[in-house]
Structure formats: structure tokens, C-alpha cells
Amino acid sequence: DIQLTQSPSFLSASVGDRVTITCRASQGISSYLAWYQQKPGKAPKLLIYAASTLQSGVPSRFSGSGSGTEFTLTISSLQPEDFATYYCQQLNSYPWYTFGQGTKLEIK
Amino acid sequence: QVQLVQSGAEVKKPGASVKVSCKASGYTFTSYDINWVRQATGQGLEWMGWMNPNSGNTGYAQKFQGRVTMTRNTSISTAYMELSSLRSEDTAVYYCARRHYDFWSGPRFDIWGQGTMVTVSS
Numbered sequence: 001d002i003q004l005t006q007s008p009s010f011l012s013a014s015v016g017d018r019v020t021i022t023c024r025a026s027q028g029i030s031s032y033l034a035w036y037q038q039k040p041g042k043a044p045k046l047l048i049y050a051a052s053t054l055q056s057g058v059p060s061r062f063s064g065s066g067s068g069t070e071f072t073l074t075i076s077s078l079q080p081e082d083f084a085t086y087y088c089q090q091l092n093s094y095p096w097y098t099f100g101q102g103t104k105l106e107i108k
Numbered sequence: 109q110v111q112l113v114q115s116g117a118e119v120k121k122p123g124a125s126v127k128v129s130c131k132a133s134g135y136t137f138t139s140y141d142i143n144w145v146r147q148a149t150g151q152g153l154e155w156m157g158w159m160n161p162n163s164g165n166t167g168y169a170q171k172f173q174g175r176v177t178m179t180r181n182t183s184i185s186t187a188y189m190e191l192s193s194l195r196s197e198d199t200a201v202y203y204c205a206r207r208h209y210d211f212w213s214g215p216r217f218d219i220w221g222q223g224t225m226v227t228v229s230s
Binding site for chain 2: 031032034036038043044045046049050053055087089091094095096097098099100101102
């Protein structure tokens with residue numbers, strides 16, 4: 001099974017900050033990686049797929065990069081509504097998909 | 109609009125089974141796989157398995173093999189996930205999600221149901 005490890009698990013930042021979350025895969029997954037945002041009591045929301053493609057309607061301050069085993073999600077200028085938990089997901093090994101353990105982004 | 113609407117919260121006793129439904133609307137139900145993901149309180153997302161609504165083919169994460177069954181009723185565009193031999197550790201929110209695929213960008217879970225809380229308690 002492919003394992004995903006996100007870092008950090010917790011991140012404290014301020015409005016306007018630039019933040020980066022990393023997701024490492026235990027083996028190469030090409031660019032088959034997605035990022036989701038989840039707020040308390042809500043379903044996850046797709047932000048980015050194919051490692052760097054922004055889902056329709058998602059603000060351009062979100063961006064993704066990487067391929068193979070290392071990936072990053074960057075928020076260029078944090079907004080109040082961005083404080084949430086973020087998950088990466090590998091979709092390389094169809095149809096056996098796994099998620100990272102999550103990164104909780106909190107207000108400093 | 110495109111959406112997945114799940115059934116309501118359930119409370120079950122240990123050893124019982126639960127069946128959660130996921131009704132699709134706004135798109136052709138048989139054109140996209142449905143996946144199931146669960147989340148225990150305060151924990152991360154755990155992928156459970158998938159079902160192809162057209163063929164009925166399924167695949168389950170090893171952890172749930174033998175306890176989970178995913179089915180569908182195409183006449184009402186509804187997918188089901190049944191989990192048996194429930195234990196307290198199965199207490200979680202269960203989500204269905206549509207797997208979108210295209211040749212250029214590959215797969216992603218683009219539409220999610222609102223979640224169904226399943227509580228297992230004696």
C-alpha cells in the first residue's frame with residue numbers, strides 16, 4: 001500500500017502569511033495527487049488535483065506542485081476562511097486510494 | 109445541480125449492521141464511480157472502497173474486507189454502503205464521493221455527500 005505523510009501535522013499562522021504543506025508518498029505516484037480542505041462539521045472540498053490543477057471555483061491563492069514522491073500545497077496569502085484541515089490523497093494505485101493524516105491550520 | 113445526498117444519522121448496537129444510502133442527482137449516475145470514506149471524531153479521512161454503478165463491480169480496502177458491501181440501485185440513482193458486525197470503533201461520519209476521471213488529469217473526488225453519522229453504542 002502507498003503511504004502518504006503530511007508535514008507539519010499542525011500549523012499556526014496569521015492572516016496574510018504564506019504557508020506551505022508538504023505531502024510525501026512512500027513510492028512514486030506520478031502526478032496523481034489531490035488536495036482537500038475540510039472545515040469542522042463539513043465534507044471535504046476538492047482544491048487541487050493532478051498535483052497542480054486548481055479545481056473550478058477555488059481561489060488562485062491556492063497552488064500545488066510536485067510529482068513522484070514529494071508534493072506541496074501553498075496558500076499565498078492566508079485569508080480568515082482558510083483556517084481548516086488539509087488532506088492530500090494519492091490516486092495513482094487505482095482503485096486503491098489513500099489519504100494523508102491531515103494538517104490542521106490554525107490562527108496564530 | 110450536481111450533488112450527492114446521504115441518508116440520516118443512525119444509532120446501532122454492537123454486532124448490528126448499518127446501511128447508508130447516497131442519492132445522486134444532476135449527472136448520469138452510471139458514469140462515475142462512487143467511493144466511500146469515513147472519519148472518526150477528531151480523526152483523519154479513511155478510504156473504505158469503491159463501486160462502479162454501471163457494472164456493480166466493487167473493491168474494498170483490506171481493513172473492511174468481509175464486513176462491507178457496496179451496492180446500487182440504478183433506477184433511483186442511489187448507492188449503498190452496508191457495514192456489518194459493528195463495533196464501537198466504527199463510530200464515525202461516513203461520506204460518499206464521486207470519482208471524476210479524465211484522460212488529461214486523471215482521477216479526483218470532486219463531489220461529496222454531506223456525511224452520515226453512525227454511532228455504535230450499547
